[in-house]
Structure formats: C-alpha cells, structure tokens
Amino acid sequence: NFYFETPRGxxxxxxxxxCCDAVREATLRGYLRQNSVDSVDxxxxxxxxxxxxxxxxxxxTRDSNIHVRLILKGGGCENMSAQYSLxxxxxxKRVDRNLGGVRVCILDAIWRAxxxxxxxxxxxxxxxxxxASGYEFAKRQLLRNVxxxxxxxxxxxxxxRIMREANTLDIGPMGFSGKFTIGCCKIDKLNRLPASFFVSVAYMCWAYRRRGVVLDVNGSVVEWLYQAPHEFQHQEELPDLTLPAADVVRLSTPLSEADIRKLKIGDVVLLDGIVFTGRDAxxxxxHDGGELDVIRHGVIYHCGPVVLKENGQYRVLAAGPTTSIREEPYQAGIIKRFxxxxxxxxxxxxAKTQKACxxxxxVYLHAIGGAAQIYAQCVQRVLSVRLEQFGSPEAVWELQVENFPAVVTIDSHGNNLQxxxxxxxxxxxxAAL
Incomplete structure (x- = not known):
C-alpha cells in the first residue's frame, strides 16, 4: 500500500x-517476494x-512537498484483520454502540488473532x-508513530486501556504466552450512517514493515520517516543463531519414530537435513490426489521463499514461515498419506492436525515469523524445485538446512501449546468483560 499526500499540480x-517500476525492480532483485496472483486462476x-x-x-494537501508512505503487509496479518457491526x-455478551462496545470488539480481534x-x-x-472506508481508515492508523x-x-x-488489557491476556509473542501481545493500538473515528456502526480492526505483524519519505516537487529528499538518524548508513550484522547445547534438541533428517516420540511441547529444536516447502497450492x-512421493516420511515447511538464480545456481534470500492455519483443511490427510x-x-x-500428529x-514445529532473512542463513543449498507451475513462492523447494531453530508446539502425544x-x-x- 502506497499512501501519497501531494500538492495541487x-x-x-x-x-x-x-512506483510500479520500483516494485518490478525490487521483485526482480529479490527484495520483494513474488506475492501477487490472479484472483480467479x-x-x-x-x-x-x-x-x-x-x-x-x-x-x-496544501503542503508544498510530497509525502510518501509505504506499508508492506503480508497475508498472515491481513487475514487477522476484522470488522464488527454493532x-x-x-x-x-451483548455489545452496544458505544466506546465500551468498541473496546470489546478490539479485544476480541486481538484474542482471535x-x-x-x-x-x-x-x-x-x-x-x-x-x-470499505472503515477498513481503509483502520489500516491508515498504522501510519501513525508508535x-x-x-x-x-x-x-x-x-x-x-486496550494496551493494558490486551497485554494481560497472556497470548504473547507468536502465541507462546507472555505479557507482550500488542505493541500499539491506534484508534480514530469517521462519521457513519445512523443505521450502521462498524468497528474495523487492522492487524499488523511485529516486523511492522513500513517506510516513508518527504520529497520536494523536484524529487529531492527532504526527510526520511520511520527511521533513526543514520539507520541505513551501515549494514547490520545478522544475529548468531547458535544456541547453548543444553537448551536444545538436535535433530537430523530422516527423522525416526523415536526422534518424534521423545519430543514434547516447548522443546526448542535445531534441525539439520532436508525440508520441502509447501504452501496453499x-x-x-x-489433498486432491496429486503425487509428490519425494516428501514421504519427510518434513514439510509452510514457506514461500524468495529465491534468485545466479550463475546457474539458486540462492535463497528469505525463507520465513507462513501462517499454517490455512492448511488445516488439508494437513491431517497429507500427514497420514505421506x-x-x-x-x-x-x-x-x-484439532485435526493435532490428532493426526x-x-x-x-510434530508441528513453530518457526519464528518475521525472521525470513535469518532463516535464509540456515539454508545451505537448494537441491531441487518441483511444481513450478504454481509460481515461485508456491513451488516445492527442496532445501538443505543446518541449525534451523524451531519450537515444538504440537507433539505426538496429543498436546498443543497454542x-x-x-x-x-x-x-x-x-474475566475482563
């Protein structure tokens, strides 16, 4: 989403x-994932x-400068946005047309996410x-300063009040429980028809990918927004993923029945070996009977990686997880079949996936969302790619990984942390209601 404020003329x-040229170029360079599909085919x-x-x-606006803001919002958090009609x-409980009702709607959206x-x-x-305007205006609030x-x-x-109460729901980062469930809540209002009372909630992930710039009419930068001074004048070192050996379970593919049965929810694992990416398509x-025997007894990763081909070799630039619940209608059958x-x-x-496990x-291993470039460090090489007809993010990439960190949140004993x-x-x- 690009947001422009421009003077007349x-x-x-x-x-x-x-902007379209920039998006095309950024996608070609691998800065953006190929993330736009035809809604019918x-x-x-x-x-x-x-x-x-x-x-x-x-x-x-009457300002002489051009203000440009950009929000990069993925489907996982976009799917958690919600709209209520009071x-x-x-x-x-009955929720009425007042700020008390608005409060309940916001907390409900956060709880459901x-x-x-x-x-x-x-x-x-x-x-x-x-x-329509409610959803758009809710998303516009994400342009405000935190x-x-x-x-x-x-x-x-x-x-x-929402900040206080949401952070006592014990949902926490990634839904692992904890006291940091939301980082901000920005609320504004629009006039409405007397017969309607909508509460629209836009949910943004913790990575909060946004940038902004103020330009003069000649295109020169007046001011950068949403960043500290000199923030991009040097390249940050990516963190070391090495964890103390006593705190993790090391796993290597192919995984055995014994490997899986000894795991319990809350275990932190470091995985070495082969994983296969697979998303919605x-x-x-x-589920419809397609063949992919190579994944049998293996590990499937809900991931749409950003992959470039350079000098005949594939290079993974980003390899973070996508939201798994979209695969719930299919996952149990695929676990059993393969x-x-x-x-x-x-x-x-x-529950269906939990039972199948x-x-x-x-087991279900929870990777950390929003850390795609860090997970790309774990990919040693691309071994193959299959089903490319679905497009690069939806294809099946066979990845050799090393020291891939994740947390067991569904084990093979019927336990589900989340x-x-x-x-x-x-x-x-x-209780808060």
Whole structure:
C-alpha cells in the first residue's frame, strides 16, 4: 500500500508509474517476494503487478512537498484483520454502540488473532464509516508513530486501556504466552450512517514493515520517516543463531519414530537435513490426489521463499514461515498419506492436525515469523524445485538446512501449546468483560 499526500499540480499517474517500476525492480532483485496472483486462476504475475497491485491511496494537501508512505503487509496479518457491526453478541455478551462496545470488539480481534498474525501485533482501529472506508481508515492508523496518542481524549484513554488489557491476556509473542501481545493500538473515528456502526480492526505483524519519505516537487529528499538518524548508513550484522547445547534438541533428517516420540511441547529444536516447502497450492494439489512421493516420511515447511538464480545456481534470500492455519483443511490427510514426521510453520494448527500428529507420529514445529532473512542463513543449498507451475513462492523447494531453530508446539502425544494458550486467554478475556 502506497499512501501519497501531494500538492495541487503533481502528476499522480507519473508517480504511480514510478512506483510500479520500483516494485518490478525490487521483485526482480529479490527484495520483494513474488506475492501477487490472479484472483480467479491463481497464476502468479511474477512481478507483483496487476489489477489492484500495488494499492495506491491519494490525498491532495496544501503542503508544498510530497509525502510518501509505504506499508508492506503480508497475508498472515491481513487475514487477522476484522470488522464488527454493532450491536452484536461477542463471547456470549451483548455489545452496544458505544466506546465500551468498541473496546470489546478490539479485544476480541486481538484474542482471535492469537499468534497467527505474527504477533506481537500493532493495531489500527476505525470507528464508523462504511464497510470499505472503515477498513481503509483502520489500516491508515498504522501510519501513525508508535508512541503517539489520539488528540481526542476519549480515544486516547481507550488506546491506553486496550494496551493494558490486551497485554494481560497472556497470548504473547507468536502465541507462546507472555505479557507482550500488542505493541500499539491506534484508534480514530469517521462519521457513519445512523443505521450502521462498524468497528474495523487492522492487524499488523511485529516486523511492522513500513517506510516513508518527504520529497520536494523536484524529487529531492527532504526527510526520511520511520527511521533513526543514520539507520541505513551501515549494514547490520545478522544475529548468531547458535544456541547453548543444553537448551536444545538436535535433530537430523530422516527423522525416526523415536526422534518424534521423545519430543514434547516447548522443546526448542535445531534441525539439520532436508525440508520441502509447501504452501496453499501444494496442499490443495496433494489433498486432491496429486503425487509428490519425494516428501514421504519427510518434513514439510509452510514457506514461500524468495529465491534468485545466479550463475546457474539458486540462492535463497528469505525463507520465513507462513501462517499454517490455512492448511488445516488439508494437513491431517497429507500427514497420514505421506507419513510426514514434521510440519514447520507459524501460528499453530487445529484439532485435526493435532490428532493426526498423535496418530501418525508427527510434530508441528513453530518457526519464528518475521525472521525470513535469518532463516535464509540456515539454508545451505537448494537441491531441487518441483511444481513450478504454481509460481515461485508456491513451488516445492527442496532445501538443505543446518541449525534451523524451531519450537515444538504440537507433539505426538496429543498436546498443543497454542491451543492451551488460546483456552487460557479466553478465560482472561471473559474475566475482563
């Protein structure tokens, strides 16, 4: 999403063309994943361009400068956004058209997100408007500074209250439990029709990928936004992933039944060996009877990597997990059919997958969302690629990994860490109401 504030006379079409050229170039260089598909046939455009991609928002101002802001928001957190129409019944209680009702809607959206939106989350909220303008205005709140507060005293008080209460729900980072569930809550309001009262909630992941710049009309930089002085004048060293040996379980593929059965929820593992990426298209393909015998008794990774081919060799630039719950309709059957020993992803999975893990000797390993470049360090080489007809992110990449860190959140004994957190946070949410 590009947000522009421009003075009168600026050629908006030219700016859109420049942005599209930049998106195309950034995708070609591997800075952006190929993440735009046709909504009917599912074909990936390969350059992140197409109808509605990217999204542009325009506002004319009396300022002489051009303000440009960019939010890079993935599907995992976008899927956790929500909209409510009041009055309503939430968690078994009637919620009315007032700020008390708005409070319940926001907390409910945060509770429902759990770790699936790559939490801790950053929350934008719009009160009022219609369905379309409410969602757009909620997302626009994510452009605000993290440490600001609403100029409206009542909304500022509600923002502070949400921060206090959400961070006592014990959801925590990635849904592992803890006291840091959201990093900010920004609320604003629009006028509405008397017959409608919408509360729109935009959920942003902890990585909070956004940038902004102020340009003069000649295109020179006046000011960079959302960054500390000199932040990008040197390259940060990526962290060392080495963990103390006493604190981790080391695993190497092929995984045995004994390897899996000894694991329990909460175990931190470092995985060496072969993993196969597989996202939505692959799971649907396998569920419908497609063949992929190479994954039998192996490890499947819910991941759409960014991969470049250089001098005839593949290089992985980013390899973070995608939200696993989308594969819940398919995963249990695939575990059983192929005898999978481990599924890697983020956000946790549901009861069907939990049961399949118990019955078939499989575990769910939770990787850390938002750390795609760090996980790319774990990839030693690309061994093969299959099902390329689905597009690069949806293809099956056979990766050799080393020291790949993850946490067991579903074990083979019927335990589900994130379900336990969900149940506990539901009790805390109910008590807060």
């Amino acid at each position: 600026v050629d908006q079409l030219e700016l859109e063309e420049l 599912g074909k990936n455009t390969g350059d992140n361009l197409g109808p509605g991609s990217p999204v542009f928002h325009w506002e004319q 009055p309503a019944e939430i968690q078994g 759990q770790g699936k939106g790559c939490g801790p989350g950053f929350i934008g909220v719009a009160i009022g408007g219609d369905r 440490d600001d507060s609403s100029p409206d005293p009542a909304l500022a008080e509600l923002e502070a 692959v799971h649907k393909y396998l 005898g999978l020993k481990a599924v890697i992803g983020k956000g946790g999975m549901g 118990q019955e078939n000797g499989c 379900q336990a957190v969900t149940d506990r946070s539901r009790e805390l949410f109910a």
